[in-house]
Amino acid sequence: MLRSMAFLLCGSIALTAVAQDAKPTTVLGGIDNPCGVAVQAATGHIFIAAHSGVWRLDPKSGKAHAEIAGFPTDIYGKGPKYNIGPLGLAFWDDEHLIVGDGSRPDGDELVRIYKVGKDAPHADHPPIKEDAAVATLGPIKASEETAKGEGNFYGVASNGKSIFITCNGDDTKGWIAKSTAANGKPGALKLSVATKVATEVDAPVPVIFSLDGKDLVVGQMGEVSTPPGDSLLSIYDPETGKLKKNYKTGLNDIAGLAYSPKTKKLYATDYSWSDPKAGGLFRLDIDGDSIKAVKIASLDKPTACAFDKNGVLYVAVFGTVAEGSDKPAGALVKFDSGL
Amino acid sequence: MKFSPRFSFAVLFGLSLVASVAFSADPPLGLPSVPVPSNNPMTAEKISLGKQLYFDGRLSADNKVSCASCHDPAKGFSNGDQFATGVEGKKGGRNSPTVINTAYGALQFWDGRAKTLEDQALGPIQNPIEMNMTLDAVIKKLNGIEGYKTQFKKVFGTDGVTSDVIAKAIAAYERTVISGNAPYDKFKAGDTKALSEAAQRGQKLFFGKAHCSACHAGPNFSDNSFHNIGVGMGKKDFDKGRADISKLAGDTGAFKTPTLREIAKSGPYFHDGSVKTLEEVVDHYAKGGIPNEWLDEEIFNIKIAPTEKADLVKFMTEGLSSLDYPDHKAPELPK
Numbered sequence: 001m002l003r004s005m006a007f008l009l010c011g012s013i014a015l016t017a018v019a020q021d022a023k024p025t026t027v028l029g030g031i032d033n034p035c036g037v038a039v040q041a042a043t044g045h046i047f048i049a050a051h052s053g054v055w056r057l058d059p060k061s062g063k064a065h066a067e068i069a070g071f072p073t074d075i076y077g078k079g080p081k082y083n084i085g086p087l088g089l090a091f092w093d094d095e096h097l098i099v100g101d102g103s104r105p106d107g108d109e110l111v112r113i114y115k116v117g118k119d120a121p122h123a124d125h126p127p128i129k130e131d132a133a134v135a136t137l138g139p140i141k142a143s144e145e146t147a148k149g150e151g152n153f154y155g156v157a158s159n160g161k162s163i164f165i166t167c168n169g170d171d172t173k174g175w176i177a178k179s180t181a182a183n184g185k186p187g188a189l190k191l192s193v194a195t196k197v198a199t200e201v202d203a204p205v206p207v208i209f210s211l212d213g214k215d216l217v218v219g220q221m222g223e224v225s226t227p228p229g230d231s232l233l234s235i236y237d238p239e240t241g242k243l244k245k246n247y248k249t250g251l252n253d254i255a256g257l258a259y260s261p262k263t264k265k266l267y268a269t270d271y272s273w274s275d276p277k278a279g280g281l282f283r284l285d286i287d288g289d290s291i292k293a294v295k296i297a298s299l300d301k302p303t304a305c306a307f308d309k310n311g312v313l314y315v316a317v318f319g320t321v322a323e324g325s326d327k328p329a330g331a332l333v334k335f336d337s338g339l
Numbered sequence: 340m341k342f343s344p345r346f347s348f349a350v351l352f353g354l355s356l357v358a359s360v361a362f363s364a365d366p367p368l369g370l371p372s373v374p375v376p377s378n379n380p381m382t383a384e385k386i387s388l389g390k391q392l393y394f395d396g397r398l399s400a401d402n403k404v405s406c407a408s409c410h411d412p413a414k415g416f417s418n419g420d421q422f423a424t425g426v427e428g429k430k431g432g433r434n435s436p437t438v439i440n441t442a443y444g445a446l447q448f449w450d451g452r453a454k455t456l457e458d459q460a461l462g463p464i465q466n467p468i469e470m471n472m473t474l475d476a477v478i479k480k481l482n483g484i485e486g487y488k489t490q491f492k493k494v495f496g497t498d499g500v501t502s503d504v505i506a507k508a509i510a511a512y513e514r515t516v517i518s519g520n521a522p523y524d525k526f527k528a529g530d531t532k533a534l535s536e537a538a539q540r541g542q543k544l545f546f547g548k549a550h551c552s553a554c555h556a557g558p559n560f561s562d563n564s565f566h567n568i569g570v571g572m573g574k575k576d577f578d579k580g581r582a583d584i585s586k587l588a589g590d591t592g593a594f595k596t597p598t599l600r601e602i603a604k605s606g607p608y609f610h611d612g613s614v615k616t617l618e619e620v621v622d623h624y625a626k627g628g629i630p631n632e633w634l635d636e637e638i639f640n641i642k643i644a645p646t647e648k649a650d651l652v653k654f655m656t657e658g659l660s661s662l663d664y665p666d667h668k669a670p671e672l673p674k
Contacts (some may be wrong), residue, residue, distance in 0.1 A: 078633045079588025080568070088513070147550050148639065171553035171637050172546060197546075200557040223564035225590060226444030230563075274585065 017294045022281070024297055024315065024333035028057050028064055033082050033330035034316035035154065036089035037079075037256075037304040038097065043118050046306075046314050047097060048332055049086040049143070052131070054099060054114075057332065058121050067119040068114055070130035071103040076152075082318070088156035088165065088304070092186070096134065099162060100153025106169040107149020111137040111156070111174065111179070111189060118122035137163070137179050137189040145191050146170035150177065154255075155207035157216065162238065164205040164216060165189065173197060174204050176218065176236075193241040196222060201232050206257040206304065210235075211264055219254030224273035228252050231270070233284060233291060247291040252278060256304040260339050262311035267339060268293070269315060276301055279313060281335070296339070300329075311337035354667050367663060373442045373514050378458060379507045381514065387510030387670070388490045392505060394453070394669040396479055399470035401426045406463065406509065409435040409632030412667045414464055415605025416516060421612030425469035432578065434612030437605045439665065440598045442514040445563040449610045450593045452584045456510035463504055474502045484672020514642070516665050518600045519558075523658035540652025544647055549624070551651075553637040558660070560599040566635040567592040570609045571630020576610065591633040601664060603656040606617070617652045 028048065036049030046057040053069035071085040088100035094240040095118045101109040119125070140150035146163035150169035157164045163186055174196030179186045195218060203221040210217055216238040224287045233255040235245040249268070256269035265283055270293075270301035272279030280298040284291055301318035308314070312334055319329030366372050375381055390400060392407040407422040410416045416438040418424065418441040423431035423483045433449050443449065447459035462467040464477055472480075481487045491497055494503045523542065525533035533544065556562045565581040572592050581590035596608040608614045614623060624649070627640040641650070 077589055081589075144547065145640070147548060150660070172550055202556070202562065214540075223562055225565050225585070225587070225593070226451060229444075239580075249503040272585070315401065323447075 017292060022335050022339065024281075024299065024335055026331050027059060027062070027314070027334050028332040029330075030208070030328050031055070031316070031332065033084055033318055034332065035084065035087045035102065035303045035331045035334070036100070036156075037306045037314050037316050038089035038225065039093055039306050039308045039314065040091060040094070040097075040116070040118070041309060042094045043120075045118075045121070045309055046308075047055075047116070047279075048315075048316060049089050049099065049304075050328075050330060051083045051085040053127065054086055054089070056116070056121050059308075061120070061336070062303070063121040063123075065105075065123065065125040065128040067116055067125075068099065068130060069127035070280045071101070074103050074105065076102070086216070087152065087154045090156035090158045090163075092163070092221075093160060093261055098156050098158055099133075100156050100165055102152050102154070104151065106151035107141050108139050109151035109153060110139055111153055111163070111165055111177075113137075113186065120176055135186055137165075137186060138170070139181070140167070140177060140189060140191065146173065146175065150175060150191070153177075154205045155218075156164075157207045157209055159209055159213055159238075163189075164192070164207050164238065166207050167191075168203055171196065174199075174202060174220070174242075176216075178206065183271055185209075193236055195234065198236075198243040199232055199234055199246055200249055201230060202232070204234075205253075205255055206268075207259050208259065211259050214238075217257060217266075219257050219268060221253045221255065221271075224253055225269075226274060227274065233257075233268070233281050233286075245289075247284075247286065249282075249284065249291055250292050251282060251293055255302065256306075256315065258305045258307050258313065260301035260313070261309055262337060263339065265339065266307065267296070267313065269299065269305050270334055271301050271303060271318075273301075276320075281305070281313075297335070299333070307339075311339065313339050349490060363473045363652065364406070367519030367524075367625060367661070368583040369521065370440070370443070370517065373517065375514060376457070379511060381511055384495065385508055385511045385619050386492055386515055387512075387571045388487075389508035389510065390515075390667070391487075391490075391670050391672055392509050393512050395672050397480060398464055398472065399426055399473050399671075404470050406438075409463070409469070410438045412516075412665065414664075415439065415601050415603075419606070421607055423469060425463075425466065426433060426471045429468040431466075431468055433610050434607060436597060437601070438513055438593075439518050439601050439605070440516070440559050443559045443563075443598075444561070444595070446479055446595065449566070450584050451565060451595055451632075456513050457506040459498040460506040462507040464505075493543070499590065502581065512575045513591065514541050516667070518664055520663050521600065521659050521661040523654075526658070537651065537653040538657045539648050539654075540647075541650035541652070544643075544651050546653055549621075549643060549647070549651055550637060550639075550641060550670035551624075554596045554635075555599050555668065563595040563596065565590055565593040565595055566572055566637065567631065567633045567635050568594075568609075568624075568638050569631060570613065570623070571611045572596075572631040572634075580610065589633060592631060593635070599655055600659050601661065603665075618648060620652050621648045626664065 034052040056067040057064040061212040087102040113135040142149040153166035155166035176193040178192035206219040220232035231251040252272040255271040447453035453459035579592040
């Protein structure tokens with residue numbers, strides 16, 4: 001009487017493995033809730049977005065200064081709660097940094113572009129004021145397309161022609177917004193890709209271009225509380241917004257993505273909100289329609305990551321504030337070239 | 340007996356009173372394949388055994404309360420009351436969640452305290468205000484029923500009944516309580532006449548302005564997550580929900596997003612069964628729930644006109660009710 005048996009056996013889609021041999025080194029500590037990392041190609045300076053603002057670090061000298069300051073504060077989460085400010089970072093060109101906002105209510109948040117120049121960090125550097133941007137995109141107010149308006153711009157990707165911003169305002173759509181340049185200037189910020197409609201999973205967070213620049217690679221974080229292992233890696237056509245591939249990674253909360261310029265391998269950070277011990281840095285090995293997440297190192301609530309041109313990977317981590325302490329536990333760590 | 344080309348059941352009663360189940364496990368339209376753990380593969384005999392256990396009151400202390408008492412197929416696999424009722428009429432503090440499509444759930448119970456259906460299955464048996472049995476007592480009782488002993492031996496190869504195999508059999512049956520192929524699925528697949536115009540308007544609202552799909556997402560209309568939707572939060576001793584399990588303050592008053600498939604049959608609604616109709620459910624969300632510091636950010640005041648409210652309810656009742664509803668009947672039980 002048993003005619004067919006086509007139930008899906010659990011665990012057959014995404015594989016995870018552990019190859020923990022990479023050791024991170026802390027290059028900057030005491031950062032409050034860092035969420036964005038970008039590398040300035042011309043100087044090798046690292047830019048870090050944290051609650052207190054955007055910081056510039058020269059990894060050679062170890063010196064850092066506040067590059068952009070004066071952001072308001074918003075609170076993320078219901079417990080634990082985190083103060084957040086600017087979020088996603090990416091360079092528009094050699095000297096202009098795109099900053100995604102998380103410091104205001106949804107519907108009021110902005111994407112701003114600042115001229116940061118190439119000066120090395122020094123102690124008496126006056127930070128750029130938060131509202132002294134050379135260009136401001138948004139806000140994206142509430143409309144038929146987004147019930148609350150958009151905000152929490154965690155991920156920024158730019159190829160100098162278009163800017164893509166992941167949004168976490170309307171959870172029915174999971175928008176990626178897009179700005180298309182005209183005459184060398186960024187255009188208006190418009191809702192472009194409804195990732196939740198395409199994937200049925202919440203929260204696009206990191207966004208990068210593929211190595212050949214032809215694809216938009218998005219980490220879909222999923223629900224932060226549960227279920228575990230719901231994060232996706234999704235590939236879109238940046239011109240049409242059409243979903244080309246969708247991988248169930250088995251990771252909990254993908255927060256950062258970066259391709260190694262040396263090995264061409266793809267890496268992801270897993271914040272793993274409800275089970276921080278499971279979080280860390282993972283290599284994502286893609287073979288056709290299958291994906292395998294290989295754990296490279298455990299990290300305490302990692303967020304954004306970015307490679308420099310030499311293949312050194314920089315990762316922002318929230319860390320855990322010691323009981324009774326009011327000192328920020330966040331840090332920027334690095335993995336030396338080889339990944 | 341209904342037969343669906345995609346998912347069908349046929350229960351036949353043999354000489355030994357062992358019901359055998361035939362089914363095609365191709366998922367119904369709109370749903371993915373049912374996830375099955377590798378240590379509990381589906382077999383017809385196991386599903387049949389699990390079904391008998393599900394409907395058998397002898398798993399309770401007073402021999403009257405079965406899984407089906409609180410998860411009745413005739414009542415949307417809930418019980419139609421505000422709270423679950425256990426042995427000696429004892430009342431629980433939460434509404435009976437539907438079993439429909441719980442096979443797709445990442446975690447079980449309103450607070451997600453069970454990771455699998457197998458883990459879930461033994462909980463109510465041991466709960467003092469539900470079935471009030473110890474595992475030793477239920478094992479002893481089932482070992483005394485020859486019809487069960489024979490089936491357990493055949494299905495699992497065990498000489499006696501164990502808690503592990505009880506859980507596996509019940510879970511296997513629950514993985515067959517599936518509802519898909521609803522008018523919504525047909526409409527989505529291209530049948531433009533599958534939904535009435537009102538239901539189509541409601542669908543647009545559901546996935547847009549009304550913000551329902553922020554949580555009721557995916558094929559099963561659940562994000563499998565936990566949210567504080569501002570229900571019951573006005574009480575001094577409100578139910579902490581998921582926070583009691585996760586120990587995260589942010590989960591205070593948060594409960595699992597239930598499926599909306601067959602929602603017309605499984606009222607009353609919310610984790611505390613405090614709302615009798617879907618119209619009242621929509622009213623609750625439109626007002627933005629009871630304010631509290633853990634209220635989910637997806638819950639906020641939404642302006643919904645009375646006609647829009649009617650359309651939303653129409654979408655849920657018409658669009659998500661399947662003609663292939665798993666209208667299971669109690670099997671003959673072994674002696």
